[in-house]
Amino acid sequence: MDIEDTLLMIPGPVKVAPRVLRALSKPMISHRSGDFSVIYSDCCKLLKQFFETKNEIVVMTGSGTVGMDAAVAGLIGHDDKIVTISNGKFGERFTEIGERYGKAIPVKFEWGTPFDLDRVEAALEGGAKAVAMVHNETSVGLTNPAKEVGKLARKHDAVFIVDGISSIGGNEFFTDEWGIDIAITGSQKALAVPPGLAVVSTSPRAEERFLPKSASYYSDLKAHLKSVRKSQPQTPFTPAVSLFFAMQESLHMAAEEGFALRRARTAKQAQSVRSAAKALGIELFPQVNEHTHYSNTVTAMKMPEGVTDDKLRGGMKKQGVIVSGGQDLIKGKIFRIGTMGMCSSSDILRTIQTLELILVKEGKIASCGAGVEAASTVLES
Amino acid sequence: MDIEDTLLMIPGPVKVAPRVLRALSKPMISHRSGDFSVIYSDCCKLLKQFFETKNEIVVMTGSGTVGMDAAVAGLIGHDDKIVTISNGKFGERFTEIGERYGKAIPVKFEWGTPFDLDRVEAALEGGAKAVAMVHNETSVGLTNPAKEVGKLARKHDAVFIVDGISSIGGNEFFTDEWGIDIAITGSQKALAVPPGLAVVSTSPRAEERFLPKSASYYSDLKAHLKSVRKSQPQTPFTPAVSLFFAMQESLHMAAEEGFALRRARTAKQAQSVRSAAKALGIELFPQVNEHTHYSNTVTAMKMPEGVTDDKLRGGMKKQGVIVSGGQDLIKGKIFRIGTMGMCSSSDILRTIQTLELILVKEGKIASCGAGVEAASTVLES
Numbered sequence: 001m002d003i004e005d006t007l008l009m010i011p012g013p014v015k016v017a018p019r020v021l022r023a024l025s026k027p028m029i030s031h032r033s034g035d036f037s038v039i040y041s042d043c044c045k046l047l048k049q050f051f052e053t054k055n056e057i058v059v060m061t062g063s064g065t066v067g068m069d070a071a072v073a074g075l076i077g078h079d080d081k082i083v084t085i086s087n088g089k090f091g092e093r094f095t096e097i098g099e100r101y102g103k104a105i106p107v108k109f110e111w112g113t114p115f116d117l118d119r120v121e122a123a124l125e126g127g128a129k130a131v132a133m134v135h136n137e138t139s140v141g142l143t144n145p146a147k148e149v150g151k152l153a154r155k156h157d158a159v160f161i162v163d164g165i166s167s168i169g170g171n172e173f174f175t176d177e178w179g180i181d182i183a184i185t186g187s188q189k190a191l192a193v194p195p196g197l198a199v200v201s202t203s204p205r206a207e208e209r210f211l212p213k214s215a216s217y218y219s220d221l222k223a224h225l226k227s228v229r230k231s232q233p234q235t236p237f238t239p240a241v242s243l244f245f246a247m248q249e250s251l252h253m254a255a256e257e258g259f260a261l262r263r264a265r266t267a268k269q270a271q272s273v274r275s276a277a278k279a280l281g282i283e284l285f286p287q288v289n290e291h292t293h294y295s296n297t298v299t300a301m302k303m304p305e306g307v308t309d310d311k312l313r314g315g316m317k318k319q320g321v322i323v324s325g326g327q328d329l330i331k332g333k334i335f336r337i338g339t340m341g342m343c344s345s346s347d348i349l350r351t352i353q354t355l356e357l358i359l360v361k362e363g364k365i366a367s368c369g370a371g372v373e374a375a376s377t378v379l380e381s
Numbered sequence: 382m383d384i385e386d387t388l389l390m391i392p393g394p395v396k397v398a399p400r401v402l403r404a405l406s407k408p409m410i411s412h413r414s415g416d417f418s419v420i421y422s423d424c425c426k427l428l429k430q431f432f433e434t435k436n437e438i439v440v441m442t443g444s445g446t447v448g449m450d451a452a453v454a455g456l457i458g459h460d461d462k463i464v465t466i467s468n469g470k471f472g473e474r475f476t477e478i479g480e481r482y483g484k485a486i487p488v489k490f491e492w493g494t495p496f497d498l499d500r501v502e503a504a505l506e507g508g509a510k511a512v513a514m515v516h517n518e519t520s521v522g523l524t525n526p527a528k529e530v531g532k533l534a535r536k537h538d539a540v541f542i543v544d545g546i547s548s549i550g551g552n553e554f555f556t557d558e559w560g561i562d563i564a565i566t567g568s569q570k571a572l573a574v575p576p577g578l579a580v581v582s583t584s585p586r587a588e589e590r591f592l593p594k595s596a597s598y599y600s601d602l603k604a605h606l607k608s609v610r611k612s613q614p615q616t617p618f619t620p621a622v623s624l625f626f627a628m629q630e631s632l633h634m635a636a637e638e639g640f641a642l643r644r645a646r647t648a649k650q651a652q653s654v655r656s657a658a659k660a661l662g663i664e665l666f667p668q669v670n671e672h673t674h675y676s677n678t679v680t681a682m683k684m685p686e687g688v689t690d691d692k693l694r695g696g697m698k699k700q701g702v703i704v705s706g707g708q709d710l711i712k713g714k715i716f717r718i719g720t721m722g723m724c725s726s727s728d729i730l731r732t733i734q735t736l737e738l739i740l741v742k743e744g745k746i747a748s749c750g751a752g753v754e755a756a757s758t759v760l761e762s
Contacts, residue, residue: 014409021406237445242576
């Protein structure tokens with residue numbers, strides 16, 4: 001199998017449009033040139049729309065984690081407390097980061113279950129400089145209540161940090177309306193750019209509370225903010241110039257489609273996957289309630305009983321369709337389909353059709369077609 | 382002017398070969414796939430030759446600075462001392478990083494002047510966990526004595542950290558022979574890949590002395606070493622997959638040319654630039670001695686008297702040739718020409734010819750040709 005000739009349906013890195021790949025491969029320019037500054041400015045302007053914010057935006061070279069790291073290292077000194085809410089792998093990463101720099105107060109829920117907001121508030125009542133959460137928990141396919149936690153953060157005067165890595169641009173995400181002081185995304189999710197850039201928005205309220213010096217030299221948000229505010233915006237360290245070319249092109253594609261329309265399309269696509277799952281008798285993994293929703297960017301489904309990860313994902317891979325498995329403690333128990341960025345209706349239908357063939361082979365369904373029909377009905381609605 | 386249709390002669394990011402740009406723009410793959418592991422393994426194998434080392438290699442997503450940060454954050458706790466030697470901008474960066482995590486003992490020399498090894502030894506006699514230096518000081522065009530400092534580091538039992546960012550693969554650089562415990566390079570220098578990856582080699586001796594936990598979450602060398610040693614090598618956080626495609630291709634190109642032959646070609650190219658400078662009455666900026674040499678990857682020259690940066694570099698830019706200026710305290714006082722990676726003889730001749738036209742215009746030389754002839758003589762020798 002040609003590794004390039006496959007359909008990538010994982011929740012990031014996602015498929016990159018040919019237009020964006022062409023921009024990626026433009027000849028190199030100096031990162032200290034006016035030309036680079038123009039590209040960086042243009043990206044920031046469009047990213048503000050993507051984030052639904054008026055806050056300052058910076059782009060850091062690194063994975064999304066460098067943005068999470070920058071937020072915590074910039075605010076949390078050795079004796080500072082940060083409440084870290086988790087119901088999956090990436091929420092737990094905030095706890096690890098918090099512990100690295102200061103005192104993490106973890107509010108931990110079972111993977112894939114909704115936050116209990118009373119427990120979050122109880123933790124904040126103990127006093128904390130910040131509270132951090134993941135909006136879209138990629139590992140379990142849940143969208144967590146950022147708006148509600150934002151209200152609690154304001155009430156208890158804590159800086160509100162949200163990992164929006166697999167969310168912003170895919171799910172509804174309103175940075176300013178929800179009072180998010182630091183919001184983070186990564187280039188390889190709804191931005192539909194290859195991985196290697198983290199985007200971070202910072203409110204004046206967060207900036208006022210920054211430590212005099214970030215606990216990290218490389219992930220120094222203050223240094224990035226200083227550089228972006230120069231008359232010709234720059235980055236403090238050499239940026240991944242090619243990925244900026246790609247991001248600029250991808251943001252223009254999103255603007256052409258319309259940021260709100262892109263989100264609405266993504267929502268419909270995830271709904272079509274959920275509808276297909278139902279038609280095929282596959283259970284969704286996460287639990288939802290009135291303020292916790294199935295994710296629109298990644299659908300996590302329970303592995304059908306008696307079917308192994310190798311049979312399901314391995315079988316789909318043989319047909320050229322790549323979907324994700326479960327991570328860490330739910331490895332082998334779930335599989336996940338990403339719907340972000342440039343994912344098309346035909347990508348989804350091919351994925352569901354391939355899944356159906358495996359399910360027939362494994363004796364889980366009698367014949368193909370019901371999933372494709374259910375998905376198609378939603379996509380055409 | 383089309384910003385893409387220019388000759389980039391700066392000391393990084395450097396020109397990227399079309400073959401490498403095509404690899405860069407391959408469709409995305411999962412970073413957790415066996416396919417990615419194969420690419421990462423192949424890169425590490427070739428990078429060991431590039432570094433002249435048997436030590437473990439990891440590739441981190443970020444600028445070269447993330448590698449410097451990882452080395453210091455992994456070793457230097459709050460009460461640990463690190464001797465940081467500097468004679469230019471990037472040496473001073475090690476002092477800043479050392480101060481962020483522990484106690485930096487700066488041994489500072491005037492920009493562009495050789496180290497006084499007695500002063501380095503005196504600092505080490507005070508006791509230090511590590512000593513850090515820049516091998517090729519990009520800001521001033523000097524190659525510093527890594528071998529000699531390595532001996533002092535061993536004698537005083539300090540971990541030896543060397544920024545080889547604009548050096549490795551261009552200058553002679555012998556990681557193991559010189560006793561370099563942690564060596565660092567960036568993708569955008571002699572590797573001739575776009576910026577966004579840092580490569581770090583770590584000796585067992587350095588690993589034994591790592592802090593229980595790195596002071597940085599993102600720049601965590603221990604986490605990277607753990608991931609690369611899995612049966613299928615990985616990175617702890619999402620890597621810049623496209624840049625790995627490019628790096629693999631570029632390393633294959635270097636292997637085809639031969640790593641030692643590549644260095645010899647680079648040396649001859651820098652010599653040709655120095656020879657042209659001499660023929661044109663342009664003084665080299667740095668001072669050299671028996672163990673400190675003119676750099677083979679970047680030639681720093683004094684701005685001819687009465688010629689402004691705008692006239693010289695601005696004038697060359699109008700002709701489509703981009704060279705670098707001085708940074709910080711020597712801004713406007715020097716200009717720099719990079720010779721690394723895929724730089725060709727014709728690139729150098731076009732650059733010198735363009736420089737000559739400016740010098741004629743500014744009344745510094747009577748006619749064109751002497752610089753081109755001098756460079757050509759060296760290139761054809």
